[in-house]
Amino acid sequence: MAYRINVQVGRRQLLLYQDNRLIKTYPIAVGKMLTPTPTGSYRIINKQANPGGPYGAMWMGLSRRGxxxxxxxxxxxxxxxxxxxxxxxxxxxxxxxxxxxxxxxxVVISR
Incomplete structure (x- = not known):
């Protein structure tokens, strides 16, 4: 089973696809005007449960550093x-x- 994530910044939605079929849509928050969410194609490179601070219960790092x-x-x-x-x-x-x-x-991020 192949998963793919599509982030729609303007709609503030994260769409999860499995084998090219939409299986779930999540509401999200995105970057503000001075620190926008970067568009492009990335990969999840790591995961950390309970990273602390403002990151809540889980961190999934992208291939774009930071x-x-x-x-x-x-x-x-x-x-x-x-x-x-x-x-x-x-x-x-x-x-x-x-x-x-x-x-x-x-993870594909688009405006």
Whole structure:
């Protein structure tokens, strides 16, 4: 089973595909105007549970240094453009996602 993640910055949504079929859509927070979420194609290169601080319950690092998909200690931020460029998710959502997608999963970020 091949997974792929598509992040739609403008819609503030993360779409999870399995074998090219959409299986789940999650609400997210994205980068603010001065620190936008970078567009492009990346891979998940690492995972860390309970990384501490503002990263919530899970960190999944992207192949673009310094960026990742992570939980949050501020759930009211989801749906907004407030991060330093990372993709924020509700903690329960990022935990669910991290259980499904392996390291190496493609992440395509578009406006």
């Amino acid at each position: 960026y990742g998909i992570h939980g949050t200690n501020d759930p009211s931020s989801i749906g907004k453009s407030v991060s330093h460029g990372c993709i924020r998710m509700y903690n329960q959502d990022v935990l669910e996602l991290s259980r499904m997608v392996p390291i190496g999963t493609q």
